[in-house]
Amino acid sequence: MTRLAMSVDVDLCLGCEACLVACQTENELPEDRYRLRMVHITQGTFPNLTGEFFVESCYHCQDAPCVNVCPTGATYQNEAGVVLVDPTKCTGCKACVTACPYGMRYLHPNGYVDKCTLCEHRFDVGQLPACVETCPTGARAFGDLDDAADPIHEVMNAARSVSTATSKAGAEPRMFYLNATLIDDLDQEAFVISREET
Amino acid sequence: MSVPSKVRITRRLFLQGSSFAVAVAWFGRLFSVRLPERLASWGIPTPWYQSGPVETTFTVCDMCPWRCGIIVSTVAGKVHKIEGNPDDPKSRGKLCARGQGGVSFLNDPDRLMTPLIRTGERGSGEFREASWEEALDYVAESMIEIRDEVGPESVAFLGHTSGDAWFVDHLAQAWGSPNAARPSSSLCTSPREEAALLTVGRVIGGHEPVDWDEIEAFALIGSHVGEDTRNTVMQDFSAARARGAKVIVVDPRFSTAASKADHWLPIRPGTDTALLLAWMHVLIAEDLYDGAYLDAWASGFDELAAHVAEFSPEWAAPITDLTADQIRTTARVLGGSLPKAAIVPGRHVTWYGNDTQRMRAVYLVNSLLGAWGRAGGLYLPKSPYIEAFPHPPYAVAGSSGGCSAEPGEESTELPLGPSGKARADGVRDTFLRGPTAIQELIPPMITGNPYPIKALIAFGINMFHSLPDQARTKEALKALDLVVAIDVLPQGHVAWADVVLPEATYLERADDLWTVAHKTPYIAIRDAATEPMGNTKPGWWIAHQLGTRLGLDAYFGWETIDEWNDTRLRSIGQSLEKVRAMGGVIIQEGKPYLDNYEGGAPFPTVSGTIELVSETLSESGFDGLPVYEPPEPPPEGFYRLLYGRHPAHTFAKTQNTPMLSGLFPENELWLADAEAERFGVDSGDLVMLTNQTGATSGPIRIKATQGIRRDAVYMVHGYGHDAKGLTRANGRGASDAALQTRYALDPISGGAGLRINFVRLERVS
Numbered sequence: 001m002t003r004l005a006m007s008v009d010v011d012l013c014l015g016c017e018a019c020l021v022a023c024q025t026e027n028e029l030p031e032d033r034y035r036l037r038m039v040h041i042t043q044g045t046f047p048n049l050t051g052e053f054f055v056e057s058c059y060h061c062q063d064a065p066c067v068n069v070c071p072t073g074a075t076y077q078n079e080a081g082v083v084l085v086d087p088t089k090c091t092g093c094k095a096c097v098t099a100c101p102y103g104m105r106y107l108h109p110n111g112y113v114d115k116c117t118l119c120e121h122r123f124d125v126g127q128l129p130a131c132v133e134t135c136p137t138g139a140r141a142f143g144d145l146d147d148a149a150d151p152i153h154e155v156m157n158a159a160r161s162v163s164t165a166t167s168k169a170g171a172e173p174r175m176f177y178l179n180a181t182l183i184d185d186l187d188q189e190a191f192v193i194s195r196e197e198t
Numbered sequence: 199m200s201v202p203s204k205v206r207i208t209r210r211l212f213l214q215g216s217s218f219a220v221a222v223a224w225f226g227r228l229f230s231v232r233l234p235e236r237l238a239s240w241g242i243p244t245p246w247y248q249s250g251p252v253e254t255t256f257t258v259c260d261m262c263p264w265r266c267g268i269i270v271s272t273v274a275g276k277v278h279k280i281e282g283n284p285d286d287p288k289s290r291g292k293l294c295a296r297g298q299g300g301v302s303f304l305n306d307p308d309r310l311m312t313p314l315i316r317t318g319e320r321g322s323g324e325f326r327e328a329s330w331e332e333a334l335d336y337v338a339e340s341m342i343e344i345r346d347e348v349g350p351e352s353v354a355f356l357g358h359t360s361g362d363a364w365f366v367d368h369l370a371q372a373w374g375s376p377n378a379a380r381p382s383s384s385l386c387t388s389p390r391e392e393a394a395l396l397t398v399g400r401v402i403g404g405h406e407p408v409d410w411d412e413i414e415a416f417a418l419i420g421s422h423v424g425e426d427t428r429n430t431v432m433q434d435f436s437a438a439r440a441r442g443a444k445v446i447v448v449d450p451r452f453s454t455a456a457s458k459a460d461h462w463l464p465i466r467p468g469t470d471t472a473l474l475l476a477w478m479h480v481l482i483a484e485d486l487y488d489g490a491y492l493d494a495w496a497s498g499f500d501e502l503a504a505h506v507a508e509f510s511p512e513w514a515a516p517i518t519d520l521t522a523d524q525i526r527t528t529a530r531v532l533g534g535s536l537p538k539a540a541i542v543p544g545r546h547v548t549w550y551g552n553d554t555q556r557m558r559a560v561y562l563v564n565s566l567l568g569a570w571g572r573a574g575g576l577y578l579p580k581s582p583y584i585e586a587f588p589h590p591p592y593a594v595a596g597s598s599g600g601c602s603a604e605p606g607e608e609s610t611e612l613p614l615g616p617s618g619k620a621r622a623d624g625v626r627d628t629f630l631r632g633p634t635a636i637q638e639l640i641p642p643m644i645t646g647n648p649y650p651i652k653a654l655i656a657f658g659i660n661m662f663h664s665l666p667d668q669a670r671t672k673e674a675l676k677a678l679d680l681v682v683a684i685d686v687l688p689q690g691h692v693a694w695a696d697v698v699l700p701e702a703t704y705l706e707r708a709d710d711l712w713t714v715a716h717k718t719p720y721i722a723i724r725d726a727a728t729e730p731m732g733n734t735k736p737g738w739w740i741a742h743q744l745g746t747r748l749g750l751d752a753y754f755g756w757e758t759i760d761e762w763n764d765t766r767l768r769s770i771g772q773s774l775e776k777v778r779a780m781g782g783v784i785i786q787e788g789k790p791y792l793d794n795y796e797g798g799a800p801f802p803t804v805s806g807t808i809e810l811v812s813e814t815l816s817e818s819g820f821d822g823l824p825v826y827e828p829p830e831p832p833p834e835g836f837y838r839l840l841y842g843r844h845p846a847h848t849f850a851k852t853q854n855t856p857m858l859s860g861l862f863p864e865n866e867l868w869l870a871d872a873e874a875e876r877f878g879v880d881s882g883d884l885v886m887l888t889n890q891t892g893a894t895s896g897p898i899r900i901k902a903t904q905g906i907r908r909d910a911v912y913m914v915h916g917y918g919h920d921a922k923g924l925t926r927a928n929g930r931g932a933s934d935a936a937l938q939t940r941y942a943l944d945p946i947s948g949g950a951g952l953r954i955n956f957v958r959l960e961r962v963s
Binding site: 011014017018020022026028031032045046047049051052053087088133134136139 | 454
């Protein structure tokens with residue numbers, strides 16, 4: 001089997017938003033829409049503060065609520081576990097937008113729902129997803145969880161902690177945050193994270 | 199002009215040579231259904247990467263002055279994607295949000311598209327369209343008239359962004375005006391460059407020479423890595439931290455860098471020199487300095503030791519609002535790692551008017567740490583070797599400076615223009631030395647002293663958002679006989695021009711070679727990835743057309759930019775064709791460490807040593823060792839106005855760029871929670887800002903936060919545009935520049951200290 005996943009090392013991420021724009025140009029998104037979302041969190045009282053950036057995108061859940069709810073079969077999961085939308089089948093009903101626990105889908109002006117594809121079109125020309133390729137600090141990693149030889153295992157095993165969005169509605173997210181520390185108090189509507197020490 | 203023949207390699211072939219190679223190519227077999235075919239049958243546009251053969255062009259980014267090497271992907275002449283060039287020492291295959299957003303800068307529908315000649319009052323923005331012939335003739339005839347009347351020195355050339363050298367250097371020097379300047383000198387880096395020349399006899403240069411690969415402890419003082427998004431520095435900063443390097447951040451605000459620091463010192467604004475003196479005190483008192491290094495390379499240690507003896511952490515604590523323990527601890531962090539430790543030379547350092555002395559203090563700390571020319575400290579950058587395009591001697595020597603400029607010789611004799619006049623910026627009179635102080639060229643436009651400046655050629659500079667005292671700038675723009683704006687966008691000052699010349703963006707024009715003083719000196723080519731839009735033209739072409747109309751043909755003895763670049767490249771046994779084929783970059787050997795200078799002179803100061811005490815300064819009536827001068831505190835009810843950057847924006851240039859605008863459409867005012875509560879405002883509330891002399895800007899939304907001191911407010915620079923033509927940016931947020939009605943002139947470097955302005959808040963219902 002193949003289970004593709006992505007990780008962001010929160011310790012390395014400087015919140016520069018290069019990934020947002022790389023995704024936008026690669027995927028020709030409307031100028032004010034992004035498939036990624038930068039969340040900046042500061043905790044504490046001056047001058048004892050801590051701060052971290054969490055950059056979210058589709059969690060490509062193992063048991064994806066958006067796939068389960070789609071009435072036309074437009075939203076589907078491929079053999080590699082990538083959650084995709086077939087725009088030719090999508091009617092723009094937004095059932096999936098509502099069902100996504102993490103708010104990572106939007107209605108494209110062309111009338112279909114759009115979301116992160118892990119840049120699947122780049123795989124067969126040997127490229128990493130646009131966000132991973134451009135990341136100045138190398139905070140992002142991408143690979144196959146089912147392939148023990150994939151470098152993503154090395155990255156995730158070396159991390160002090162691995163966090164992901166809390167599993168909701170049966171979802172098992174496959175987008176991970178490494179070395180995050182500021183997650184205990186996070187309980188925003190679209191951003192609930194669980195953490196595991198490694 | 200014709201677009202140079204591109205290196206034709208397909209996306210697939212090109213990627214086999216990239217750093218990621220084909221490690222994930224096997225994923226391809228997983229996707230048997232080809233999306234585009236299905237999309238096409240439904241009338242949904244084919245993705246760009248399958249709409250035709252993808253061509254790539256190697257060039258250099260210009261979305262910020264860092265200028266990373268990039269690879270631009272086009273299909274049928276349309277730019278779709280920009281990626282970092284893996285062979286480029288700056289980008290290393292990575293790119294920031296602004297670099298990625300270059301596609302959107304290119305396609306901004308608000309761009310200037312045709313030459314314009316003014317029909318209404320200056321500032322009205324009323325123009326008629328003109329041909330290039332008519333517009334260029336107008337400019338050249340007016341310049342010649344002014345030259346014949348009062349001399350060529352009365353034309354000022356102000357420029358910024360790549361391509362500016364055609365105007366502020368080549369054309370200005372050929373024409374004979376010493377009044378050429380860049381905001382990147384006296385509004386940014388002049389104090390750090392002059393302090394470096396005075397201390398170690400070398401400039402810092404455009405790529406700060408921190409030896410990130412091996413550094414073990416470093417301090418940032420008011421330097422915003424992560425918000426000031428220099429690509430390479432973000433890479434190096436995060437990699438150094440991941441290696442375990444200790445990070446000290448001195449900033450009144452909890453910046454991105456502060457959130458990554460081991461030690462955050464939320465210092466009282468303007469008291470940095472007190473901290474630096476106390477750090478030196480600790481380093482010397484606790485024997486945490488490199489004595490052998492100082493014996494070998496420096497002079498004046500005993501005087502420095504005596505000077506800082508009284509500046510203990512206990513002395514500095516109440517001044518800086520830090521604890522003595524914090525000061526001592528952080529000094530030990532730096533001293534404990536020497537010589538693999540340094541204070542990173544900041545970039546925009548024109549803060550309080552005593553900035554050269556503060557930067558001298560920074561460099562004295564670095565000297566005690568033995569950092570200059572040492573692995574893990576500050577390497578010694580070297581410029582790449584290449585010849586200039588041959589031309590007759592210039593009519594006047596250059597003095598425009600700029601953060602990336604080659605070092606100029608500091609001479610006691612100021613260069614004189616053809617009619618015998620030196621610079622009009624007051625150098626040697628109101629300040630000692632350094633490149634042309636751009637803000638000091640404004641008064642002669644109004645007063646005629648020391649002699650009148652009657653014409654302004656403004657290339658790529660934003661006159662209202664970079665220069666302090668907007669009212670004075672407007673008065674000057676009214677008084678001038680000729681105002682020419684060469685620009686991509688209809689920025690605020692463009693409405694004041696007599697003639698507007700629309701420039702092609704960096705993606706639509708080739709340009710002079712990009713030569714970078716670096717650990718590994720390098721040269722990168724700039725090629726056009728696509729044809730210029732509308733009736734826009736490259737800067738080099740505009741300069742060439744003006745030059746020949748001004749009778750300066752001998753300086754423009756070439757027809758195309760390719761001829762210029764090829765001639766230069768042949769001086770080092772290369773050619774344009776070869777460099778295009780080899781990936782756009784030529785890397786040469788550097789001399790980064792002292793070991794590379796055996797028998798040479800790595801520190802070419804007057805004495806040939808690292809001058810801890812500056813005789814040059816003391817002989818000119820300045821302190822030979824830096825002393826702390828207290829800043830004026832904010833008056834009751836006012837906050838000190840601090841400013842900085844957003845990671846997706848550059849200066850006042852990108853706020854109108856569609857894709858980047860969406861990431862941060864308007865700036866916000868950081869205000870301490872306690873002050874917000876006292877004032878009865880909350881995050882999202884709108885306020886107007888009024889400064890100490892009544893200038894206003896806004897409205898701007900409050901960001902109530904724990905992350906800033908109570909005595910200061912902070913905003914991202916470059917917002918609050920007053921430019922009708924910038925449809926996205928106009929009127930959004932507040933302008934720090936509009937509130938900087940005064941500045942403190944640095945009497946050494948001519949820098950304009952901008953952090954001496956204060957604001958109060960007024961609620962907007």
